Amino acid sequence: MTDWRTLDAPALRAERDRLRARYDAFRARNLTLDMTRGKPSPEQLRLSLPMLEGAEQHYVSPTGIDCRNYGGLEGLPEARRLFGEYLGAPAEQVIVGGASSLAMMYDVCVRAVLFGVPGGEGPWGRRETKFLCPSPGYDRHFAICEQLGIGMIPVEMHDDGPDMEVVERLVATDPTIVGMWCVPKFSNPTGAVYSDEVVGRLAAMPSAAGDFRIFWDNSYAVHAFQGEPAPLRNLLTACTEAGHPDRALMYASTAKITFAGAGVAAMAASPANVAWNLRVMGIQTIGPDKLNQLRHVLFLRDMPTILAHMRRHAELLRPKFEAVQRVLGRELAGKGIAEWTDPRGGYFVSLNTLDGCATDVIRMAAEAGVSLTPAGSTFPYKRDPRDRNIRIAPSFPRLEEIEAAMELLGICVQMVSSDRLLGR
Ligand SMILES: Cc1ncc(COP(=O)(O)O)c(C=O)c1O
Numbered sequence: 001m002t003d004w005r006t007l008d009a010p011a012l013r014a015e016r017d018r019l020r021a022r023y024d025a026f027r028a029r030n031l032t033l034d035m036t037r038g039k040p041s042p043e044q045l046r047l048s049l050p051m052l053e054g055a056e057q058h059y060v061s062p063t064g065i066d067c068r069n070y071g072g073l074e075g076l077p078e079a080r081r082l083f084g085e086y087l088g089a090p091a092e093q094v095i096v097g098g099a100s101s102l103a104m105m106y107d108v109c110v111r112a113v114l115f116g117v118p119g120g121e122g123p124w125g126r127r128e129t130k131f132l133c134p135s136p137g138y139d140r141h142f143a144i145c146e147q148l149g150i151g152m153i154p155v156e157m158h159d160d161g162p163d164m165e166v167v168e169r170l171v172a173t174d175p176t177i178v179g180m181w182c183v184p185k186f187s188n189p190t191g192a193v194y195s196d197e198v199v200g201r202l203a204a205m206p207s208a209a210g211d212f213r214i215f216w217d218n219s220y221a222v223h224a225f226q227g228e229p230a231p232l233r234n235l236l237t238a239c240t241e242a243g244h245p246d247r248a249l250m251y252a253s254t255a256k257i258t259f260a261g262a263g264v265a266a267m268a269a270s271p272a273n274v275a276w277n278l279r280v281m282g283i284q285t286i287g288p289d290k291l292n293q294l295r296h297v298l299f300l301r302d303m304p305t306i307l308a309h310m311r312r313h314a315e316l317l318r319p320k321f322e323a324v325q326r327v328l329g330r331e332l333a334g335k336g337i338a339e340w341t342d343p344r345g346g347y348f349v350s351l352n353t354l355d356g357c358a359t360d361v362i363r364m365a366a367e368a369g370v371s372l373t374p375a376g377s378t379f380p381y382k383r384d385p386r387d388r389n390i391r392i393a394p395s396f397p398r399l400e401e402i403e404a405a406m407e408l409l410g411i412c413v414q415m416v417s418s419d420r421l422l423g424r
Pocket residue numbers: 038099100101102103138183188217219252253254255260265
């Protein structure tokens with residue numbers, strides 16, 4: 001395969017003409033494919049339908065709690081035990097909530113902005129605050145900061161986590177940095193898994209802010225679709241051992257285990273963080289949906305059951321991710337115009353084009369009927385400084401749709417790249 005950066009102008013123009021014909025043929029097909037969000041497919045959602053069977057009879061928990069009634073702010077004891085096992089924390093340090101872990105993270109940020117966190121210097125909203133944002137990252141994390149007026153500093157993501165030299169230097173010297181977003185396993189969108197060394201450094205690094213928190217969004221903890229579940233060092237334990245027990249706020253949900261719109265979310269943290277949240281939550285609500293928590297406890301039971309269930313998800317997801325690799329490889333490999341990740345789990349593939357191409361590629365794909373996550377979304381303030389990152393979300397569409405969408409994406413990347421190399 002020839003590196004396109006070594007081709008002369010006539011050769012590039014010839015490629016461009018061939019691609020134009022293929023692109024026009026795609027447009028004539030009037031496709032409408034949505035690859036914007038990482039949603040489970042209907043086949044995946046079907047795997048958890050047995051959870052609803054006989055649901056009308058399941059309202060008393062194994063420890064005798066009537067889940068139909070009010071109460072249990074911290075979550076059903078059986079659900080706290082299960083999520084404790086899942087997140088690697090004692091049940092007493094777990095709060096089990098509603099359907100969305102994102103909502104839990106949002107609520108904790110709002111509480112911090114309004115009231116301040118334990119051990120802190122008052123409400124975050126009364127002083128200048130910033131979060132470190134490993135990028136490319138999850139657009140909805142960045143949107144929370146933007147909405148709440150928390151500044152954002154992008155930090156480059158590597159294969160084993162964020163650039164720790166930069167993280168350590170900034171956190172140690174800038175007292176306005178009060179937080180950091182991390183998706184430590186099968187990260188959104190690159191699929192990277194944080195190494196033990198990175199987790200250890202995050203836990204141990206000195207911070208200029210006394211109330212620095214790491215939002216550890218472990219959304220894809222058991223979501224391997226290739227090989228064994230990758231191990232991840234426990235941040236809460238590492239922080240406690242390093243003398244920073246309040247630093248870690250760990251989150252998970254069953255959004256991509258059972259039902260994305262009707263799962264159960266949980267957080268695990270130090271006793272001080274848990275007590276603080278429960279104190280504030282006591283004004284917000286009388287308790288979560290314990291019936292749904294009970295359904296989940298009876299269906300998911302324990303870690304071996306969860307892992308067996310996730311192997312069935314993996315069977316459905318693996319062919320889709322393999323199709324992405326196969327088609328992108330066929331269209332783009334060896335041309336020096338794009339590189340992309342090949343994750344072992346999670347919900348996304350991250351593709352980088354040549355600098356300055358992503359916006360045009362996504363626009364062209366949309367004009368031919370394939371919607372991708374908008375350019376820039378994976379960076380704070382939706383500004384990708386190199387305009388090159390594209391997030392691919394292959395979980396929802398059918399296999400043949402993914403193949404078509406990836407072929408079109410490959411054609412668009414080649415067309416825009418040839419234009420750039422021709423100086424247009
Ligand atoms: C990293 C990450 N965190 C959180 C979420 C949303 O989780 P939930 O449905 O539990 O709010 C997603 C969904 O795509 C995600 O990718």
